[in-house]
Amino acid sequence: MAIVKAIIVAFLVKLGADEAKAWLPALAEWLVGVAVNRLDECERERYREEWSADLLTFPGEISKCVRALGMVCAGLRIGGMGIGPKIGAALSRVRGLRALERRLGAVFETYVLGISILLASVTENSSLSRWIHLPGFIYWVGIPPLIFLLFSPLCHRAISRLIGLRNRYSSRPSGQAQSPEEPGQIVGARAGERVEKTRDHC
């Protein structure tokens, strides 16, 4: 019985190995396709041919796949040099949403607290004229807008100026020379300008 089991296992392993060997070149090609799709359209054909030729210089199928995986990283890096501004814009939108969420959360919490104080007043005093007492009213009406203002970007900027913090994104002087080490970095003040500089070969 053990011999039969060993034969079946060996057969299955051989079958799996053959299958993997047949699929690995296709996998490498697929990875090159994935890598190339990260690039600008005008660069895709060039890099598809260049990277396909590159893969052929490596003999083993596994080493080709490993090399192709590296090309996916390369594609992401090269493509990322162009999509930087888009990512930046998306991140700033997310940051804006988070700030809004924080502000709304603060206001909501404050109102919940205010309502709790009022409810406490209602339970303590049965008369309607007495349960809207002045401290509770001031808290309910005055504090939430104040907190909303404190969380607003305008207020953040004013506080940052007061305590001497500088915005690191705006501190870079515009028109700074472009070094070959980082041609994808922001050169001018506008992101569109940068895209033109990095993609003018198209």
Added chain:
Amino acid sequence: MTGPTLKVLGQLMDAPIKGLSGADVSKTTGIASGTLYPILFRLEKAGWLSSKWEDADASEMGRPRKRLYSMTSVGAQEARAAVSDILQGSGGLAWQS
């Protein structure tokens, strides 16, 4: 300038006139493709390198053409200047002192 960039520049400065493909540079320097191609891309965009397809027809060869990279004259000058700056900054090479 990073170590891999220096390696690539050094390799391409000693390259034959026809140039070296990315695979050749990768094999001699040991830099992985994920690092190598962004470096080549940046250097080419900066004008330090130029690239061209190998002089052969893909259909005749039965394989895709290689892209051959070579150093431009501007790139060679800039690379030498960058290397000398680095050497001055680090006080020179240990075996030269």
